[in-house]
Structure formats: C-alpha cells, structure tokens
Amino acid sequence: MSGSAAALDLTRHLKALRRSGLVEDSHPEFDARVRIYALRGAPMIELLRWLEETERMWSEQLTAFKAHVEKEV
Numbered sequence: 001m002s003g004s005a006a007a008l009d010l011t012r013h014l015k016a017l018r019r020s021g022l023v024e025d026s027h028p029e030f031d032a033r034v035r036i037y038a039l040r041g042a043p044m045i046e047l048l049r050w051l052e053e054t055e056r057m058w059s060e061q062l063t064a065f066k067a068h069v070e071k072e073v
Helices: 003-020 041-072
Strands: 023-026 036-039
Touching: 003 023, 003 036
Parallel strands: none
Antiparallel strands: 023 036
C-alpha cells in the first residue's frame, strides 16, 4: 500500500470515529491544517459498562452449562 493510500484510509477511519462521537478533534493555533485527535471519555465508559454486563452474562451462562454437563456425567 502506498503512503498516500494509507493516509486516505487513516483519514476515513478518523472521520468515522469522529462522526460516531468516539474521538474529538482540535486544531492548534499555530497550524489550522493540523488536527489533533483525542478519545472521548463518555463513550469509553459506556463501552466498559457493556463489556462488563456481557462478561457477567456469559460467565453465568457458562457456569450453568458446566453444572448441567457435570450433572449429566
């Protein structure tokens, strides 16, 4: 992949992340062509909560499945 193609791909990904609200960008005063991207905290907290809930659910399901299998043996 050429450098310009990689830069275009990166630009597309950053644009998608910005539109989704996961990152925000700013322009430094010294150069308006430069964009500085930063992760937004709130969406990351929501993601962590979802991951915790999903992990808890799967843990409970797998524990129940293990108990069922061991009871059958």
